[in-house]
Amino acid sequence: MDKVISSPDAAVADVPDGATLAVGGFGLVGVPEILIDALLRQGAKELEVVSNNCGTDGFGLGVLLAEHRIRRTISSFIGANKEFARQFLAGELEVELTPQGTLAERLRAGGAGIPAFFTPAGVGTPVAEGGLPLRYDGAGGIAVATQPKETREFDGVAHVLERAIVADFALVHAWKGDRHGNLVYRRSARNFNPAAAASGRITIAQVEHLVEPGELDPEAIHTPGIHVHRVVPVGPVQVGIENRTVRA
Template sequence: MNKVVASAPDAVADIPNGASIAVGGFGLVGVPNALIAAVLEQGATDLETVSNNCGTDGTGLGILLEAGRIRRTISSYVGSNKEFARQYLAGELEVELTPQGTLAERLRAGGVGIPAFFTPAGVGTQVADGGLPQRYDADGGVALASQPKETREFDGVTYVMERGIVADFALVHAWKGDRMGNLVYRASARNFNPPAAESGRITIAQVEHLVEPGELRPEDIHTPGIHVQRVVPVGPVTTGIERRTVRS
């Protein structure tokens, strides 16, 4: 039951070209930067990522994006990444925009074996009706648009069907983890890490503090080890400031 891997490069060595990867984090918080950097060094390309945001310029998934290693992404918030916008509008990146809560539930649903669910989020918009540009061509025309989704009425309210997401791999960051893969997240770094961890067929967790089995109280565990296949101790990390505002 010892799931500890010696290093981040060892943990991601078998991620192949074309893999789908769910990634935890929100902005700069709770991002598995050591694992992402190891994927960059490893060389896998043509990747499909699933994350709240596709990193920011120069950090997180942004470094894979800048290297041209991401073919497609399922994301919710993309406003802090200029390179993302450039690639999307230039037709170099395929993007499936998903409401934030829907994205979290799609990851969670996939992880617990629910193939689809109904939600009111997006009803009456292009999220449900289709037509959202997913990929542009080199001339700025829409090369690929989203398709209409199934809707159904329950108790007089219309809902849209969304599919659960199961990723080939998941990369997450935790504050503490034991050798059996049980994870504890700290404060807001919890964000998208739990549903991302659930959704991966192979989930790799970088942890700041590696502890022995039994040291984590059961009631404190956020992600049980059944969802985690590899644990990589990386030591304490620092979180940057995404937008620094000071008075003149």
């Protein structure tokens, strides 16, 4: 029952080349940056990453991206990372753009054992009709495009079929966690972390504060330990400022 791992490096040591990773975080908040840095040292490559955004330049998943360790991403926002945009447009990176709510539900459904679901989000757009670029050819053309998805009408409203996501590994950040893997997220750091944690076949959580079983209020637990396989205590983490604004 004790799921504590001695170090971040030990926790990610068995992530193989080509693995699919569901990664929590939104912007700079709730990002499992210490686990990501350990994965950078570990050397796994050709990764497929599922995350709201693929980090920023020099932070989070951005460090893996900079070393060309990511082959494909499923994301909803890519505008904060210049290297991401460069690789995508140059044909070096495959990107499946997904509406944000749909992405969250695809992860949640994967964790709940639901293989697919219908949603109205994306109906009447290339999300449902196909034609979105998955990969560019490096010369301004589209090398690989998305295919049309199944649509069906419910109560007079059109819906599109979306597949659930089950990842080989999930990397998440929690404020508190106990030795059994029960996790509590702090404020906005909750974001995609619960959904990502549920979707991983092997879920690894970096936690700021490790507590003993029974110390967490059962009513306050966001991710139950049944979803978590490894817990890595990392101490308090300082969150950066994504967009600094000052007065003239």
